[in-house]
Amino acid sequence: MKWKKICSLDDIVPDTGVCAQIDDKHIALFRLAATDEVLAIDNIDPFSRSSVLSRGLIGSVGGTPTVASPLHKQRFDLRSGHCLDDESITLTTYATRISKDAVSISLA
Amino acid sequence: MSTYIIIGNGMVGHRFVEELVSKNLHIDNNIIVFGEEPRSAYDRVQLSSYFNGTTANELSLVTPGYYEENSIELRIKERVTAINRETQTVTSDNGEIIPYDTLILATGSVPFVPPISGNDREGCFVYRTIEDLEAITSHAKNSKIGTVVGGGLLGLEAANALQNLGLETHVVEFAPRLMAVQINDHAGECLRNKIESLGVGIHTSKATSEITDGKNRIHKMVFADGEELETDCIVFSAGIRPRDELAKSCGLDLGERGGIAIDKHCRTSDPHIYAIGECACWNGKIFGLVAPGYHMARIVAERLDHCEETLFKGFDMSTKLKLLGVDVASIGDAQAARRGARTFAINNEIDGSYARIVVSKNLKYLWGAVLIGDCSTYDMLLQMMKNRIPLPSNPQDVILPATSEEQSLGPDALPDDATICSCHNVTKGDIVDAIKNDGIVDLPSLKSCTKVATGCGGCATLTKKILDNELEKQGIAVDTSLCEHFAYTRQELYHLIRTEQIHSFGELLEKHGTGLGCEICKPTAASIFASCWNEHLLDTDKAGLQDTNDYYLGNMQKDGTYSVVPRVPGGEITPDGLITIGTIAKKYNLYTKITGGQRVDMFGARVDQLPPIWKELIDAGFETGHAYGKSLRTVKSCVGSTWCRYGQQDSVGLAIELENRYKGLRSPHKLKMAVSGCTRECSEAQSKDLGVIATENGYNMYVCGNGGMRPRHADLFAEDLDKDTLIRYIDRFFMFYIRTADKLQRTSVWMESLDGGLEYLRKVVMHDSLNICSQLEEEMSYVIDSYECEWKATINDPEKIKRFRHFVNSDESDNNVLFVEERGQIRPATADERELQLANTSA
Ligand code: SRM
Ligand SMILES: Cc1cc2nc3c(=O)[nH]c(=O)nc-3n(C[C@H](O)[C@H](O)[C@H](O)COP(=O)(O)OP(=O)(O)OC[C@H]3O[C@@H](n4cnc5c(N)ncnc54)[C@H](O)[C@@H]3O)c2cc1C
Ligand code: SF4
Ligand code: FES
Numbered sequence: 001m002k003w004k005k006i007c008s009l010d011d012i013v014p015d016t017g018v019c020a021q022i023d024d025k026h027i028a029l030f031r032l033a034a035t036d037e038v039l040a041i042d043n044i045d046p047f048s049r050s051s052v053l054s055r056g057l058i059g060s061v062g063g064t065p066t067v068a069s070p071l072h073k074q075r076f077d078l079r080s081g082h083c084l085d086d087e088s089i090t091l092t093t094y095a096t097r098i099s100k101d102a103v104s105i106s107l108a
Numbered sequence: 109m110s111t112y113i114i115i116g117n118g119m120v121g122h123r124f125v126e127e128l129v130s131k132n133l134h135i136d137n138n139i140i141v142f143g144e145e146p147r148s149a150y151d152r153v154q155l156s157s158y159f160n161g162t163t164a165n166e167l168s169l170v171t172p173g174y175y176e177e178n179s180i181e182l183r184i185k186e187r188v189t190a191i192n193r194e195t196q197t198v199t200s201d202n203g204e205i206i207p208y209d210t211l212i213l214a215t216g217s218v219p220f221v222p223p224i225s226g227n228d229r230e231g232c233f234v235y236r237t238i239e240d241l242e243a244i245t246s247h248a249k250n251s252k253i254g255t256v257v258g259g260g261l262l263g264l265e266a267a268n269a270l271q272n273l274g275l276e277t278h279v280v281e282f283a284p285r286l287m288a289v290q291i292n293d294h295a296g297e298c299l300r301n302k303i304e305s306l307g308v309g310i311h312t313s314k315a316t317s318e319i320t321d322g323k324n325r326i327h328k329m330v331f332a333d334g335e336e337l338e339t340d341c342i343v344f345s346a347g348i349r350p351r352d353e354l355a356k357s358c359g360l361d362l363g364e365r366g367g368i369a370i371d372k373h374c375r376t377s378d379p380h381i382y383a384i385g386e387c388a389c390w391n392g393k394i395f396g397l398v399a400p401g402y403h404m405a406r407i408v409a410e411r412l413d414h415c416e417e418t419l420f421k422g423f424d425m426s427t428k429l430k431l432l433g434v435d436v437a438s439i440g441d442a443q444a445a446r447r448g449a450r451t452f453a454i455n456n457e458i459d460g461s462y463a464r465i466v467v468s469k470n471l472k473y474l475w476g477a478v479l480i481g482d483c484s485t486y487d488m489l490l491q492m493m494k495n496r497i498p499l500p501s502n503p504q505d506v507i508l509p510a511t512s513e514e515q516s517l518g519p520d521a522l523p524d525d526a527t528i529c530s531c532h533n534v535t536k537g538d539i540v541d542a543i544k545n546d547g548i549v550d551l552p553s554l555k556s557c558t559k560v561a562t563g564c565g566g567c568a569t570l571t572k573k574i575l576d577n578e579l580e581k582q583g584i585a586v587d588t589s590l591c592e593h594f595a596y597t598r599q600e601l602y603h604l605i606r607t608e609q610i611h612s613f614g615e616l617l618e619k620h621g622t623g624l625g626c627e628i629c630k631p632t633a634a635s636i637f638a639s640c641w642n643e644h645l646l647d648t649d650k651a652g653l654q655d656t657n658d659y660y661l662g663n664m665q666k667d668g669t670y671s672v673v674p675r676v677p678g679g680e681i682t683p684d685g686l687i688t689i690g691t692i693a694k695k696y697n698l699y700t701k702i703t704g705g706q707r708v709d710m711f712g713a714r715v716d717q718l719p720p721i722w723k724e725l726i727d728a729g730f731e732t733g734h735a736y737g738k739s740l741r742t743v744k745s746c747v748g749s750t751w752c753r754y755g756q757q758d759s760v761g762l763a764i765e766l767e768n769r770y771k772g773l774r775s776p777h778k779l780k781m782a783v784s785g786c787t788r789e790c791s792e793a794q795s796k797d798l799g800v801i802a803t804e805n806g807y808n809m810y811v812c813g814n815g816g817m818r819p820r821h822a823d824l825f826a827e828d829l830d831k832d833t834l835i836r837y838i839d840r841f842f843m844f845y846i847r848t849a850d851k852l853q854r855t856s857v858w859m860e861s862l863d864g865g866l867e868y869l870r871k872v873v874m875h876d877s878l879n880i881c882s883q884l885e886e887e888m889s890y891v892i893d894s895y896e897c898e899w900k901a902t903i904n905d906p907e908k909i910k911r912f913r914h915f916v917n918s919d920e921s922d923n924n925v926l927f928v929e930e931r932g933q934i935r936p937a938t939a940d941e942r943e944l945q946l947a948n949t950s951a
Contacts, residue, residue: 011916012916013652014648015651016652018915022917024923026922033614034624048666048668049939050924051668051924051925052664055668057627057630057653058624058625059593059624060625060626070664071668075627088171
C-alpha cells in the first residue's frame with residue numbers, strides 16, 4: 001500500500017470534515033472524536049455533483065458513523081460508502097492512517 | 109412451466125409483476141414484459157411533482173436490478189404490434205414473434221384529444237408521460253400564456269403545472285362546470301370561484317371549433333360561440349381513452365364505449381388473455397385510478413397461483429385531491445344518482461367552502477359526499493360510507509362545523525374489516541395485528557410491514573391515528589423523541605440545557621444521550637446553546653454541530669458555493685452602502701439580486717472567497733445578515749411618516765431599532781418582522797412572525813403570521829401600545845417561543861399547537877400568568893448585550909479563518925464549480941453545460 005500524507009490531525013477540527021485534493025480527485029476526510037479515527041470517502045455528492053460532502057454533519061445510525069450531505073441530507077455510511085437513503089448508490093472509501101499526528105490516505 | 113407475457117410496463121403492469129414475484133410464480137415460469145416507453149415503470153400519479161424538481165429516477169417504481177435479479181425479461185422501448193390468438197403469439201415492433209401461454213394486457217390509456225382542426229400544431233401537448241412534461245417545460249420557456257382544454261381532475265392538475273411554470277393560465281371546459289364527473293353544480297361554482305381567485309381564467313360551456321395562428325400569441329382558439337382566446341401553449345386533458353387497439357384487432361370483445369371487456373376474474377373473452385388497469389372495462393365502466401388497477405393485478409396473480417380467489421366487483425372511486433391549492437374531495441355517489449337519495453349541503457360564503465352529503469332515503473346511511481375548500485372530514489365520511497356506519501340522528505351533524513360528540517369518529521368506531529388503505533388492501537385489523545404481534549411502534553415500520561400508505565398516500569393520516577390510538581391503548585407512550593440519540597423533545601432538551609447549565613454537546617450527549625448525534629440533534633442543540641449562552645458558533649466545541657450554512661456563515665447553494673447577505677436594517681441603505689456592495693460584487697464576480705427581504709444577496713462565492721469578501725464588507729461598516737441562521741432575518745419597513753402622506757409614525761426608525769435589538773437572536777426557526785406606517789400595510793406586517801402597524805395613538809402588535817408554504821394571517825395581539833410596552837411584549841413573546849417551540853416550528857405552527865391559543869399567549873405575555881416575565885426579559889437582555897457580529901469575530905480569528913479553504917492540502921479553489929453567463933451575470937452551469945465545459949477543457 002502506498003500512503004500519501006494529507007495534513008496533520010490538528011488541521012481537522014474534531015467531529016468535522018475537510019476536503020483533500022489528490023490528482024484530480026476530491027476526497028472527504030472526517031475526524032471522529034469519539035473513536036479518534038479519520039475516515040475517508042469521495043467528496044463529490046452524487047446527487048448534486050457538487051464537491052461538498054466534507055461539509056456535511058457527522059452522525060451515527062445504530063452504531064455506524066455517517067455523514068449527511070449538506071445539500072439534501074442523504075446519509076452515507078462512512079465505513080462502507082453506502083448511501084442509507086438510496087440503495088443504488090455507494091461511494092468509494094479510502095484507507096486512512098494516523099501516525100505521529102500526520103493523516104495519510106491510501107489510494108490503492 | 110408456462111410463459112406469461114405482459115404488455116405494458118406502467119403502474120399496473122409493474123405491480124402485477126411484483127404480485128407474481130411475491131407468490132414466487134417467477135421461479136418456475138417464464139415472464140416477459142413489454143414496455144413501449146423509454147423507461148421502466150414510474151409513478152404516474154406523482155407525475156406533476158416532476159415540475160417541483162422530482163427527477164425521473166426518483167419517480168421510478170423499479171428498484172435497480174429488480175427485473176434481472178428475478179430473471180424476468182423486461183423489453184423496454186419495445187411495442188407489441190399484434191396478437192395472434194390462434195397461434196398464441198405476439199409480434200413486437202422489431203418483428204419478433206413470441207409464444208405465450210397466458211397473456212396479460214396492461215396497456216393503460218391515452219389522453220383524449222378532441223377532433224379540432226389545428227389540434228396537432230406545434231405547441232399542442234397531452235399530459236401523460238415524462239416525455240410529455242419535458243416537452244411542455246421546454247416550450248413554456250418561450251411562452252407567456254398557457255391553456256388547458258378540459259376542466260376535470262387531470263385538467264386542473266395540468267393547469268396547476270402551467271401556473272407553476274410561470275404562465276398566465278386558462279382552463280377551457282366544454283361542460284357548464286368544472287369537474288363535471290365528480291361534483292354537482294353548486295360545488296362546481298364554489299371550485300370555480302376559488303380557482304379564479306388564484307388568477308386562473310376559467311371558461312366553461314366553451315366548445316373549441318378551431319385552432320389557428322394568433323395575432324399576438326402563437327395560437328388563437330376559436331370557440332363555437334364566436335369568442336376567441338390567444339395562447340402560446342395548449343394542453344389537452346379532456347378525458348382518457350383506453351388503449352384497446354391491440355385487443356380490437358385480434359377480435360376480443362370491447363365495452364360499448366371502448367375498453368377491453370373483462371369478467372369478475374379480469375378475464376377477457378379469450379380465456380388465455382386477461383386485461384388489468386385502465387385499459388380494462390368491467391360492466392361498462394373504465395377505472396381511471398391506480399387503486400382499482402392494483403386490485404385487478406392482485407386478482408389475476410391469485411388466479412394464476414390457483415389460490416383463494418378475490419373477485420372484481422367494481423371499485424369505490426372516492427378521491428381527495430389538492431387542485432391548484434384547493435382541497436377537493438368526492439366520495440361515493442357524489443351526484444346523488446341513486447334512487448331515493450337525499451342531500452344536505454352547506455355553502456359557506458365566508459370562507460368559500462362547500463360540503464354536501466348524500467344519504468339514504470331513511471336518513472340512516474351515508475351514500476356519498478362532495479367537499480370543497482375543507483376536506484378535514486374526508487377520512488371519517490369515507491369510512492362511514494364504506495363500513496355502513498349509521499349516521500347520527502341529525503345526519504347534517506357530520507359536516508357541521510360544531511364539534512358534536514358524534515361527529516368525531518375515532519378509530520375505535522371502525523370495524524376491524526374496514527379497509528383503510530385501498531391501494532394495498534390493508535384493513536384496520538391488519539394494522540392492529542401488526543402493532544400487537546410484530547411490536548411495531550412507528551409509522552415507517554408499519555409502512556414497510558403492511559405496505560399501508562405506500563401507494564397514493566391518501567390513507568396516511570388515518571393510519572397514524574389508528575397507530576397512536578392503538579399504542580395508547582397498550583400503554584406505550586407515543587414516541588416524541590428528537591431522534592435515535594435523544595429520547596427528549598426539543599422543549600425538554602432546552603430545559604435540561606438551561607437548568608443544568610450545559611454548554612457543550614459532548615456533555616449533553618454524555619448526560620442525556622447515546623451514539624454520536626446526527627444531522628437532527630446537533631443543529632437543534634447548537635441552536636439551544638446559542639439562544640441560552642450566545643457563544644460564538646465556530647468555537648471549536650460547537651463547530652461540528654452546525655449545519656454547513658452556520659459553519660460557513662452563508663447559505664450553501666446547489667453547486668457548493670455560498671451566498672453573502674449583509675444586514676441592511678429596516679431596508680434603509682445609503683448610496684455609499686450600495687456602491688460598496690456593487691464594488692465588491694464586481695470585484696469577486698458575484699451574482700446580485702434584491703431579495704424579498706429588502707436587501708441585496710450576492711451569490712456564487714467559493715468558501716475561500718468568503719473571508720476576503722466579508723473583510724471588505726465589515727471594513728465598510730456592514731454586519732452579517734444571518735440569512736443562514738435560524739434567527740432574526742429582516743425587519744421590513746415601509747417609508748412611513750417621514751415621507752409618506754399617510755404615515756402615522758416613523759416606521760423606518762422603529763424597524764431599524766427592532767432589527768438592531770434582535771439581530772443575532774437564535775430561535776427554533778427563523779424570525780421575520782415588519783413595521784408599517786399605517787393600515788395600508790405596505791410592509792406586509794400581517795404576514796410576519798411579529799408585525800407592527802402604526803396607529804394615531806401608537807402601535808398595534810400582530811403575532812404569528814407566516815408567508816411561505818402555508819401562509820397564515822397574523823393575529824392582532826394588542827392595540828395602541830406605546831413603544832416601551834411594545835418592545836417589552838416582543839421581548840417576552842420571542843423568549844417564550846424560544847423556550848417552548850418544537851425544532852423548526854415557525855411561530856404560526858407553534859401558535860396553533862398552543863393549548864388556549866391567542867388568549868393563553870396574551871395571559872402569559874401581558875398578564876404574566878406563569879410568573880416568568882421578568883425571567884424572560886432578563887434572558888433577552890443577556891442575549892442582546894452579548895451580541896457580536898459573527899463575521900467580524902471570525903475575520904479577527906486566524907484559527908477560524910483557516911477553515912475557509914476548499915482543500916486542506918492545497919490552496920487551489922474548487923475546480924468543480926463552473927459558471928456560465930446569463931443576462932449579464934454568472935449562474936451555475938447546468939449538467940449539460942458542465943459536460944460541455946469539461947469536455948472542452950480536457951480536449
Ligand atoms: C434570497 C431570498 C429569495 C429572494 O431572492 O428574494 C430567499 C432565499 C431562500 N429562502 Fe426564503 N428567501 C427570501 C425571502 C423569503 C420570504 C419573503 C420575506 O421574508 O418577506 C419568504 C416568505 C415569508 C415567510 O418566511 O413567512 C420566504 C420563505 C421561505 C421558506 C418557507 C418558510 C415557511 O415557513 O413556510 C423557506 C424554507 C424554510 O425556511 O424551511 C425559505 C428558505 C430559503 C433558503 C434559505 C433555502 C435554502 O436553504 O437554500 C434560500 C436561501 C437564501 C440564500 O441563499 O441567501 N424561504 N423566503 C429571500 C431572502 C430574504 C432576506 O433578505 O433574508
Ligand atoms: C398527471 C396524472 C395524475 C394522476 N393522478 C392520479 C391520482 O392522483 N390518483 C390515481 O389513482 N390515479 C391518478 N392517475 C391515473 C394513474 O396514473 C393511472 O390510473 C395508472 O397509471 C394506470 O396504470 P396502467 O398500468 O393501467 O396504465 P399506464 O400507467 O398508462 O401504463 C400502461 C403502459 O403500457 C404501455 N403500452 C401500451 N400499449 C403498449 C404496447 N402495445 N406495447 C408495449 N407497451 C405498451 C404504455 O406505454 C404505458 O407505459 C393520474 C394520471 C396522470 C397522467
Ligand atoms: S404603509 Fe402607510 S405610511 Fe407606509 S408607505 Fe404605505 S401608505 Fe405610506
Ligand atoms: S389508500 Fe393509497 S396508499 Fe393507502
